[in-house]
Amino acid sequence: MKDDRSTDLKPEVRAYLERIGYSGPLDGSAAALAGLQEAHLHAVPYENLDILRGIPLSLDVPKLYDKIVVRRRGGYCFELNALFGWLLRELGYAVTDYMARFWRDEPDPPPKRRHHVLSVEAEGALWLCDVGVGGIVPRRPVRIAEGIEQQQGDECYRLERDEYFGWMLCERKHGGWSRLYSFTEEPQLPKDYIMATYWCENAPDSIFTREAMIAIRTADGRNTVVGREFRIFAGDGVQTFVPQTETEYRDALKRYFGIELE
Template sequence: MIDRNAVAAYLDRIGGEPPAVVDAAALRRLHRAHLTAVPFENLSIHLGEAVSLDPDALVDKLVRRHRGGFCYELNGAFALLLEALGCRVTRVAARVFDGDQLTPPFDHLALVARPVDGSGPWLVDVGFGRHSVYPLHFAERAEQHDPGGQFTLVERDHGDVDVLLNGTAQYRVERRERTLADFVPACWWHATSPDSHFRRGPVCSRLTADGRVSLSGRRLTVTGVGGRAEHDLAGDDDALVAYREHFGIDLAAPPAVAPGDRREARTSAA
């Protein structure tokens, strides 16, 4: 649980008004505000910084240092905020679809939230890169329309639920409640293993008012109502400016990028 000062600072960080009560409408506002203010990023891995899931470390990184993180950090911190505002939150593990294959357990952390108004339960996920702008009704099996696309939740064996975006499976959620500590080994693997895709190159991405802005390696991509524009940054100075202007991240030095590596890193836990 985080204290009142941390809650106020967190809400200020995401530009959200303190809700009188966290009902479904407030949850939607907070979800979108988080996605637009706090980027999905793996910069710590390429800056030589430790990745910690300790609650104080999460709040320090996202709120006080104005950074982002990947799924364990983003959803881990957002769960703390929602709980402090009176929402009941269940942390659930997910396996990500890589084509027709599923990645190992604990590859992704998602949340199931139950606001005080009795609505939901809602699948909350501010840590999967391109995903739903608003929470998805976790008990609804009809197609759910969202600015991020058409989402469908499908029952699977053992009570698991597949999350589909425009007909393509994204990840499979298990219903069992987990603690944040359960995800520490998987987080460590993603941060340290040479086989982790997060180690291929730095990526930073966030939702915008009409699209998304991403910096993958040294390639800046902006999408919106006007279409898609991308270009390669000339060097480190341009990268530092891009991190600051597009993501509010002020770095002393940019993360290293392998020469010639312009691949667009995946903005998910797998």
Template sequence: MTSARHDRGDSWHGELLDLDAYLERLGHTGERAPTLACLRALHRAHTTSIPFENVSAVLGVPLPLDVESVQDKLVRRARGGYCYEHVTLFAAALEKLGFRFTAHTGRVSLGADKILPATHALLTVTPSDDDRTWLCDVGFGGGPLEPVELADGAEAEADGWRFRVERRPDAQGFEHWWLHQYGAGGWLDRHTFTLTPQYPIDYEVGSHFVGTHPRSPFVKRLIAQRFSAARHHQIDGLTWSTTLPDGTRTEQKIEPEDLQRVLREEFGIDLDPEVVSRLKARSDAP
């Protein structure tokens, strides 16, 4: 009799994912194979179908990262999540489809002149029909629409959204990769990461900090994002901004009584009135 495989902690538990339900959530009806074409289609569908939101963290609700909990929230209940939830779900799907990939942790920079904590989740993936490695960043909330080749100087453009990857050593000579995004002010470094493998337990540690630490911005106010080929919507507190692929940005204040409608109609996040009331109280606080 063959014994069950011992879980060393390096599995993303794709066997627990309801793949049909996940692909239906994405609207993906194409091939189910570990190819580059499938990876591109899944990446685009995931980033444009499942919104980014931190409602649970703001309200102090636990954020478990096991596959069953994540798919219940993001797939069955049609909610959104932040990067650790998105990447846990995407990794489970890639594993079930037979892709070879590695999880990583990045540091969001956005032009900052200091080192920020490593609290962003992302993947590098090698399809079965392509020798190149591709950066998949489905959990940032603002694209890219499709994977970006992991090669120094590689640029990618999809529907006007432009990204560039760079590799450079730090002061000690360690290799770091950078993802840049093009906007109204030119190229802006978005985050940096190394190729050190990360595992589910590492994401649990990072998620605990992001979702509970008093200095984390994700526990202080509502942050929601909806990304598409045409535009990037973002709510920060009660400020709603819209950015176009060329970097053009508009901003407006959301009246508290309109928050539930805006979240539902513009972001695809349908919340109970009581939850929205608690969010408004937190988002409007100084």
């Protein structure tokens, strides 16, 4: 296990850790990795607002850093996992980028490869890390090993092997197991995501161009937006509302997601 590096960090890394509210150990352990992922999911929202506003996305780390850390915005998988992967590398983790197929709610399986996930080495094991999904996904890393049921609060996940699609992340729902997403162990370069994100931003049948999709985990549950409807999940209840004016909409974005649109 590595020594704690908290006293020897770049200013950009310190600012990123402050952005996600993480003040735990930085010793390269699996526990620290889990803390970083969970903190990220509670601080940085998943959102596609720039796509809806016609603002081209950049996957260059300096521009992602400006958007997510400096301007305190969110993003979607190709943005969030690219920058989170950069943070983990800066903290000394070995990170490999993969492309994934998102199966949940897929109307026409098999799905396209349009999701970015990370494999991270810690304490001699490989862990699946992902901070780039708007729906309910693992809040902590999932060990990349076949058939192990991994409980996370009231959620449970396991990885299976598929002869064609590779690793298949499954979630337990209603007493059974459902496919969430799959990935093969083919390392990807940053440029390998350019075509996929271009399709997501511009294709007529891309789900990201239809309506707002915003989500963030909270201490009590999660906050989401679908279209114009805000849904605030806390405990066993949910509050829903639709802002009636643009000012109310922007105020709600700030209150529930910390998003301030330029």
